Amino acid sequence: MARTQIQAARDGEITDEMYRIADRENREPEFVREQVASGKAVIPANRHHDALDPMIIGRKFATKVNANIGNSETTSDLETELEKLHTAVHYGADTVMDLGTGSDLDRIRETHIEHSPVPIGTVPLYEAVKQAGSPEELTTDLLLEVIEKQAEQGVDYMTIHAGILAEHLPLTESRKTGIVSRGGSIMASWMEAHGEQNPLYQVYDEICAIFATHDVTFSLGDSLRPGSIADACDEAQYAELDVLGELTRRGWDHGVQVMVEGPGHVPMHRVAENVERQQAVCDGAPFYVLGPLVTDIAPGYDHITSAIGAAIAAQAGAAMLCYVTPKEHLGLPDEEDVRDGLAAYRIAAHAGDVANERPGAQDWDDALSEARYTFDWREQFRLALDPDRARSFHDQTLPGDNYKEARFCSMCGVEFCSMRIDQDARDDGEMKQLRQETDLDASPAAEVNRPPVGTHESDGLSSIGERHEPGTEQASDD
Numbered sequence: 001m002a003r004t005q006i007q008a009a010r011d012g013e014i015t016d017e018m019y020r021i022a023d024r025e026n027r028e029p030e031f032v033r034e035q036v037a038s039g040k041a042v043i044p045a046n047r048h049h050d051a052l053d054p055m056i057i058g059r060k061f062a063t064k065v066n067a068n069i070g071n072s073e074t075t076s077d078l079e080t081e082l083e084k085l086h087t088a089v090h091y092g093a094d095t096v097m098d099l100g101t102g103s104d105l106d107r108i109r110e111t112h113i114e115h116s117p118v119p120i121g122t123v124p125l126y127e128a129v130k131q132a133g134s135p136e137e138l139t140t141d142l143l144l145e146v147i148e149k150q151a152e153q154g155v156d157y158m159t160i161h162a163g164i165l166a167e168h169l170p171l172t173e174s175r176k177t178g179i180v181s182r183g184g185s186i187m188a189s190w191m192e193a194h195g196e197q198n199p200l201y202q203v204y205d206e207i208c209a210i211f212a213t214h215d216v217t218f219s220l221g222d223s224l225r226p227g228s229i230a231d232a233c234d235e236a237q238y239a240e241l242d243v244l245g246e247l248t249r250r251g252w253d254h255g256v257q258v259m260v261e262g263p264g265h266v267p268m269h270r271v272a273e274n275v276e277r278q279q280a281v282c283d284g285a286p287f288y289v290l291g292p293l294v295t296d297i298a299p300g301y302d303h304i305t306s307a308i309g310a311a312i313a314a315q316a317g318a319a320m321l322c323y324v325t326p327k328e329h330l331g332l333p334d335e336e337d338v339r340d341g342l343a344a345y346r347i348a349a350h351a352g353d354v355a356n357e358r359p360g361a362q363d364w365d366d367a368l369s370e371a372r373y374t375f376d377w378r379e380q381f382r383l384a385l386d387p388d389r390a391r392s393f394h395d396q397t398l399p400g401d402n403y404k405e406a407r408f409c410s411m412c413g414v415e416f417c418s419m420r421i422d423q424d425a426r427d428d429g430e431m432k433q434l435r436q437e438t439d440l441d442a443s444p445a446a447e448v449n450r451p452p453v454g455t456h457e458s459d460g461l462s463s464i465g466e467r468h469e470p471g472t473e474q475a476s477d478d
């Protein structure tokens with residue numbers, strides 16, 4: 001049987017995927033192998049996913065961003081679902097979770113996998129419940145059947161809600177918002193109806209065997225994540241985390257790659273605590289967090305409330321951030337929501353990478369600052385995280401081509417443009433002399449480097465479209 005990435009890494013082999021990742025991340029191939037072998041990083045790469053451009057999730061690498069897509073009972077056509085995948089990849093998602101619960105799930109999933117250059121994740125429990133008719137009618141046979149089918153289809157990672165146990169349920173009774181994870185509420189409902197232990201926990205070793213066969217990566221679900229800051233870091237959340245630590249080690253024993261999901265809603269001063277605790281309990285397995293939202297008061301702006309928590313989590317060591325859109329808690333996101341959510345999360349991920357001094361991360365900032373200070377508007381747009389947004393905001397007030405050379409914008413106007421005033425002063429001979437004498441201008445000009453590539457490279461993409469990566473538009477001129 002072919003080995004999984006972690007088995008190959010433990011055997012000392014550097015796989016093709018590891019070489020590709022080393023190239024994307026600016027790292028030595030041996031470093032990639034070591035991280036995978038130790039379980040501190042995962043390469044979600046089902047061996048049946050032919051269109052995949054391999055990537056890595058681990059705290060020593062660039063922080064990754066996931067986007068959720070999927071149909072519902074009311075919206076279910078193949079073209080729309082493919083368009084959602086295209087949008088998510090175009091705006092920079094590093095992985096995409098297909099959380100569809102509508103009709104035609106198999107065909108949509110297969111088409112996603114066929115076309116996606118990024119790993120595809122799923123929650124097989126949703127399809128199993130749909131087939132069973134209700135949570136209470138789920139059986140372990142059906143769960144295993146659905147998991148195996150999705151593994152054979154090429155799903156790269158699956159959320160498995162095996163950590164919530166019957167003994168945890170009483171711990172949620174005093175919560176303000178109960179159990180908010182969909183998978184968690186389904187498993188709790190099953191355990192209450194049957195008076196038995198979580199079936200996913202009971203057949204965990206069998207799931208491991210399926211994952212090892214196809215090299216599917218675990219994303220161990222946090223069924224008891226807090227749904228409000230009032231419930232953050234409570235006994236229920238941390239009791240489940242202890243089980244996730246046990247399941248992490250059992251997955252590794254089977255030669256399966258594991259990452260662990262995290263909250264949710266957590267106030268700012270407790271975000272780092274969550275990351276540090278998960279890293280300790282789960283022996284450094286990558287932490288994949290949803291936000292967290294740092295306050296509950298801003299429906300309509302939860303891409304912001306959660307990106308604040310995500311940035312803190314990234315700095316503290318979270319490896320992947322699951323995006324939240326402005327529609328969180330309110331409705332199904334549309335394309336503009338996906339764009340806003342991904343922008344917020346790519347900012348959070350990049351801010352974390354800069355804070356953690358990831359190789360090359362700040363080069364992007366420095367190049368944009370240089371373009372800004374020299375009024376190179378076209379270069380600013382090209383380097384911007386969202387070039388179309390930057391260009392359109394600028395052109396709303398100064399649309400003419402001549403303003404692409406202007407030494408001001410409409411914010412302060414020509415007379416009060418501080419950067420122009422500063423440059424003029426610098427150009428003034430007397431000021432130059434004064435600066436030299438007082439050593440005010442001692443710091444050297446920043447070296448202009450290319451923005452970092454690796455996380456969002458445009459090469460290797462399939463026919464569905466290209467992710468935007470600053471620096472790719474003029475690649476042929478470089």
Ligand code: SF4
Nearest residue numbers: 409411412417418419
């Ligand atoms: S006008 Fe103000 S905002 Fe615009 S470039 Fe000058 S300093 Fe910056």
